Amino acid sequence: MTVYTDLTGRALTVIRRSLPKHQWDQFAEKIVRDRHDIEGHLREEPPLGHFNDLLADLRGRSHVQIPITLTNVEELRRYFDDQPVHKGANALSFDGRAKSLAAARRDFPLAAYSAESVIRAPGLIDVMNDPRLLHLIESYLGCVPTLYSVNAWWSFVAPKPEMTNVQFFHRDTDDWRFLTLFIYLTDVAADGGPHEVVPESHSLDGMNKLIKGIRFWRPKMDTERSFVDDMGEEFSRTCELHFKNAAAQLVGPAGSMHVVNTLALHRGIVPTRTDRLVVWARYGLGPNTNSADLERGPLGIRFVPTKLQGTPRDRYVNRLLMEFDRKVP
Template sequence: MTGSPRESAARWLRDFPARSALKFTNMRHVRLWLGQRHARALHRHRDALPGLAQGDAAIVEALDTNGICVTSLDRLALPGADALLAQAGALAEAFVEEARALARGGRDFIIVPPADIARHPDIYLWGLQDRLLDIAEAYIGLPVAYDGVAINYTVADGRAISTRKWHRDWEDRRVLKVAVYLHDVDAEGGPFEQISRHDTLQSDRGGFNYDLADDAELERILGRSPEKDVVSCTGPRGTVVFCDTARFFHRGKPATARDRAALFYSFFANPPRHPFFCERTGLSRAQIAGLASDLTGRQRAAALWRRQVPPLLRLIPRHSL
């Protein structure tokens, strides 16, 4: 997000604790110790992983292999899909003029106001269905945290900024995003894109580095052109993209002909490696507590994942959106 020098300085100071914590946990001896703890946790939980039906197991296999799987709400046949599209689509449609005004004003990352989602709890709760939690847990290998949902709005202005540049997400070693398109999305409508190349992966052994890159910068980082490894996810309204946005470079391709709105549901390990880079949807903790009040024990544990974060890490303010 752009701003005045004063605003930029205030943002830098606000985010300094989170960036310092990342730097500390990225020190070689610390990250190796964290990696050993993580490996032991994966081993302990292996026999408790949920069993999956054939179609859901295929999603996890595709994620393990290439970090991405494209399907649709119709094929998934999850309850509440029609209501989800209707409610979220209406919120996106009502937000069009505000989104375009924000883009003209220089806003880099545009989402439908989180308060609107909080007033439509079914949109948030859809991501807590047991099947989705099972898929996330089977892929991540541990009990999962649910970081909620945002409606991302991409204005068709062609700007390659913020999340429209190649990047990897910061929250954890593996981050499962489930995107649901609220518009028909073609090559000029801002499709989600990912580079399915395993030599781009990060780890506790090698460290975690987070760079924004355009095509030329990405070629420099990777050592060769990534063009043949790009998966561009076009599709009609209701297309669903399961993707790991931490292990693989990805972006929302700059939209040039049509705006694009999409739901993005987020899952990672409970607790995640970098809790200070989580809570990216803009929903407040009070709003989430209210939405989680009548859930099952498993759902509440996923939604209220911050309760599992070590007390010292809980003191670190969340990095700004």
């Protein structure tokens, strides 16, 4: 049954990716309306200190900074310093040869950790499940979110971008509707490899508004095509020419967090002075072909340093990352 379920999921992904990305939200709305009644037992009232005042900016500008800061950055840095890494920015780029961080820094421009290393990191899963954060994401998505992907990777000081979409302007393609949480574990200034996003570029209306505001550039970008042909060095160069004044660089000290709709045009800028370590967590409507469980099955809860209690909501949000009832062998 698992094989057939996986094939069905991949088939739905192929169908979704055959549609222009600016149309995806129409289908997302149908999905979340269907979920409204069946997930009632999973929803919760807004927690104290909720972040709902950020919702309008997140919807309109594609990104917001979360007004909390990690308190155990040094502990996490020590933990990740001891974990093996691999070439590239995510599991899909893994070449099968894990290396020490020191060796990777010498040999690669980008190096990433396994999903398991991220899930086992002290306190990270609890940060990703902060009730205030989850409520903001739930309000944006329209349904209880699924935490489907986690990652941590280094961008090292380099003279030019790596030949990968990570450091060129692009759009992510994970789900019908999704959000990405970025957590900086190093201080990130303009020369430290900040995440860069073009505000409002996640929607066709936003793109049309951006293009309308460009007075002198010719030829102007075709906004609808930008949701189809949205990868590669040439596309990124066109984005730079059009949006260099509109793009926002998300800077901040170690421990700062940003939530971004990465359907918007975005990239990681190449660090020119200090290396950057960043964690991401992605939340969407359900499993997809970028789910962490495809790299490795969910971990038993005894391997995860977390304070989660295993409520129905905890189990649902984290079902692709952890199994709360796995027995000790």
